[in-house]
Amino acid sequence: MNAATPADHLVPQATTRAVPQSLLDTLKQRFGAQFSVALAVREQHGRDESVFTVAPPDAVVFAESTLDVSDAVKLAALHRVPVIPFGVGSSLEGHLLAVQGGISLDVSRMNRVLQIDADDLTVTVQPGVTRKQLNEAVKSTGLFFPIDPGADASLGGMCATRASGTNAVRYGTMRENVLALEVVTASGEIIRTGTRAKKSSAGYDLTRLMVGSEGTLGVMTEITLKLYPLPEAVMAASCSFASLADAVNTTIQIIQLGVPIARCELLDGNTVGMVNRHSKLNLPETPLLLMEFHGSPEGVKEQVTTVQSIASENGGNSFEWALTSEDRTRLWTARHNAYFAGLQSRPGCRAISTDTCVPISRLADALLDCVEEANAAEIPYFLVGHVGDGNFHMGYLIDPESPKELQVAEALNTKLVHRALALGGTCSGEHGVGFHKMDFLLSEAGTGAVDMMRAIKQALDPHNIMNPGKIFRL
């Protein structure tokens, strides 16, 4: 898997730092069976869902406790060797790739739900707990954790990339839903940020500095999250439209009216087709909004009435209801599998996923031209969107062996990002920067802000061992 590919020129060219045998020996001694240099294990930890291939990390440590994390980081720090935290490997922008070599620190075995405080609507978990596992664990309390990026990602990974997903339009993102953290710093020290209190003005917001830092400032070893009461009533529906513009304008009006919709997802007709084939569904292959409403029975009814009237004014068909909880699960599973449905539609392809997010009034401006451009470029793609937030993904489905297709996809992505920035938006709504979007971040934030990020990085990780080569060039 590490043969040269057309995407190689997109990988940052940095000197791989030598990992001394003495470090490997010490790690072996300290971690025993929790340590591996086997190629298969390293390769499994040296890739994510991106198109990039990089030499795998030199070794993998399977941490089972905060102390394990601290010891591994301390040993790596002694030798100034990179440490790359690893959850389930579902990131999309090269976040996990060992671009400078080093140790992959797998926290997936740190998967205990440590404390459920149902009376406070909070829970504390280890970073390897996945979102589905968490929701299983809290089910009996009548509470749930809404953030849902599609993949059954680890909560550590979701923190690291400031993930969001389908429910964010109502419940916010990881930014709004992490209360407190335990973090192992670049020197191996264990610190705590935040408390279980709902709000605080006590000093710098280290919690939110860590959330979205992509493993470059430390390793999260405990995460305290907000939970929410399961809504009394849930209704889900799909609504199809004659054109993308109609579906997008419906979304814009729903948000502008302040409807507290819980999910508002767009798929274009082409993507509905992929989803139908992958998930054996029979949805009309035209632009589609998938929606969910949470609240009291009366409240949900009010939301539905408002949204139906907006949709109908925009030429939407009547709602198709997912009446049972099984129907709802089927619908959302299909939506979540859109990424895989896309990949399956072109065997052997890889997806380059865009991730812009714009102010809601600019959504049509941001989205419609991108679709025309992709059509004109004759490149296959899927289109899904958390459109209630102004966030959508074009997934260009490229042949990873074709330099031409890669170039076309990157050119489309670049154009799309610069359009979003010009509309007051961001290059990344939820996937993060990794190394793939470093130039986009620079265009978005400017040298001054990125220099501030660099200064923070250098202050907190002076030897640049925490996931180096990501977010910005040092």
Next chain:
Amino acid sequence: MNAATPADHLVPQATTRAVPQSLLDTLKQRFGAQFSVALAVREQHGRDESVFTVAPPDAVVFAESTLDVSDAVKLAALHRVPVIPFGVGSSLEGHLLAVQGGISLDVSRMNRVLQIDADDLTVTVQPGVTRKQLNEAVKSTGLFFPIDPGADASLGGMCATRASGTNAVRYGTMRENVLALEVVTASGEIIRTGTRAKKSSAGYDLTRLMVGSEGTLGVMTEITLKLYPLPEAVMAASCSFASLADAVNTTIQIIQLGVPIARCELLDGNTVGMVNRHSKLNLPETPLLLMEFHGSPEGVKEQVTTVQSIASENGGNSFEWALTSEDRTRLWTARHNAYFAGLQSRPGCRAISTDTCVPISRLADALLDCVEEANAAEIPYFLVGHVGDGNFHMGYLIDPESPKELQVAEALNTKLVHRALALGGTCSGEHGVGFHKMDFLLSEAGTGAVDMMRAIKQALDPHNIMNPGKIFRL
């Protein structure tokens, strides 16, 4: 006002840095009438609502633009002289006090609402705009800005302290409601953080690092905020209880049930008496919850039914409704003036206000003992609370000339803070640290986390010129 007072020992002992005459001359030259060394002007900029007295700043610059701010900071940086941003002077923990001398940078003239994007529910303002001014400016759009710390604070100050107030239980705090900033850094450089997009995973969250940094990392010169549609229906009511415990338990149950209450404020009977006298009201002088409900007419009705039933189970009297918008304004104005009502209740006194915030289930544990302790200490106080968030304020009303009373109040505060920390809470829900709570922050966050804050400060402000001597000791 700068004679020695019993509170002096609480002021950090730092060397005042000399402000060279050449700097004053250059500032005078650059800023003309926007520059002052008049004692009255300096004294007005050398105090806040805290009990502390410190020598006033050496000079005041009235900035009228971002460029003014940048130039003032650059000149101060050349001479390594402190710069203390100043809004309206309503902070409570010594934030604005020139503990190391230097220049007060008054941004109150930067009071333009720069851009209202009603279609995106966002607005961009200069830092001197106050929250009331903002709400006047956006009134005609059908939108409002909910964060309401009581005082008509400047939005720059509210950002700096991560303010919240009565509406935070539903709408969040400044942490959740600031989308983007323009910031003048410690070197005078102008940078931008964030965009108008609702969410982003693009790099470190500099916006939230600045929010709550109390002027120690830079000066905010533009602020982009979220707005909300004015609720279709608003209802406000008061409900009185036989005991504080009943009122607190009602609150806990309201939150645990997930009622989206917009305001849920507690006053004890003693404070209701102060408010009655100050605001010429006639509320029953027993523990009181003041509540407000926002939503659709049906939604508000549902909330009210639920809350009435919880209150009644806890022995609450029937709701007294504030039926008209004038009645509501009178009720909330009275609540907002509780601080001044407290001060007025004891002529010549100053208030030491506590600010702990705990997980909601621990609110009774955090609050009830504090009241008993204050009663036992025979110190007059007011008690108000944003109890829906687990946040409350005891305002100890002390004679500023009495070392004994100061000592008693500080001892009560210390005990109260350590109780809140033991319950999983924070020493500051919304007022910030200033210099008064530096030791509390250390107890709460631990040396490791405070060292991380120090490292960030040193990286971003290497000469320690931005509001030095606040949040932590360097």
